[in-house]
Amino acid sequence: RIWCENTKGYDKIAVGTTLKELSERLCPSVSLSTGREIPVLAALVDNKLKSLDYKLFNPHNVCFIGYTHPDGRRTYIRSLCFVLQKVVREMFPDRIMIIDYSLPSGLYCELRSQDPDNDGLHVTFPVSDAQLDEIGSRMRDLIAADLPFGKTTMTLEECETVFGRNGQSEKVGLMKSLGRFNYNVYTLDGSCDTFYGPLAPSTGYLKTFDLTGFNDGFCLQYPM
Numbered sequence: 001r002i003w004c005e006n007t008k009g010y011d012k013i014a015v016g017t018t019l020k021e022l023s024e025r026l027c028p029s030v031s032l033s034t035g036r037e038i039p040v041l042a043a044l045v046d047n048k049l050k051s052l053d054y055k056l057f058n059p060h061n062v063c064f065i066g067y068t069h070p071d072g073r074r075t076y077i078r079s080l081c082f083v084l085q086k087v088v089r090e091m092f093p094d095r096i097m098i099i100d101y102s103l104p105s106g107l108y109c110e111l112r113s114q115d116p117d118n119d120g121l122h123v124t125f126p127v128s129d130a131q132l133d134e135i136g137s138r139m140r141d142l143i144a145a146d147l148p149f150g151k152t153t154m155t156l157e158e159c160e161t162v163f164g165r166n167g168q169s170e171k172v173g174l175m176k177s178l179g180r181f182n183y184n185v186y187t188l189d190g191s192c193d194t195f196y197g198p199l200a201p202s203t204g205y206l207k208t209f210d211l212t213g214f215n216d217g218f219c220l221q222y223p224m
Helices: 019-026 070-091 128-144 156-165 167-179
Strands: 001-003 009-011 027-033 037-038 042-045 049-052 060-065 095-103 108-115 150-155 180-187 191-193 210-214 215-222
Touching: 001 019, 019 042, 019 060, 037 191, 042 070, 070 095, 070 108, 070 156, 070 180, 070 191, 070 215, 095 215, 128 210, 150 156, 156 180
Parallel strands: 001 060
Antiparallel strands: 001 009, 027 037, 042 049, 042 060, 095 108, 108 215, 150 180, 180 191, 210 215
């Protein structure tokens, strides 16, 4: 028995029903004050943020959220970062992308060398306008393909192999320090990464973004 905050009513569901299945039946979109409808990106289950692939086995209080909710916005941004990372890794396999800090209009990113130089610093590679255009074009192709974001469980040894191959040595070091045996890893068309929160169901939800050159790197812009 589920209480849905969006419909202000109870609903009986089969054990193991996913949030996405429930959303499609009860609340496929979120209404704005202007009357516009926006997609559901995630849900709060008993006030805890869950991805739409979460399965329901007990009575819960469920609230479906879209981009206007702070957690919905963060879900959108995390998903967009994964798409960007996948494209950059394919275009520049010998470099790593750093999402360095927030700007008023988005996230500042740089491409750096995988290995430090003699001074222990990672060399930053400036990104040209032509390269930014290609990155943006490839991202839009992935979004138009509406590819699903998957989630799998990997052992620490498997994570060491995957993220070591990706040049993410600091992530491997962090995982080792946590002392866990298994980790939840998100996947996108063969690419893997970990995130501190759920992702959107698929790339098709991420239609609005832009890339703008900034200093030696660029800014990943998302809807305000």
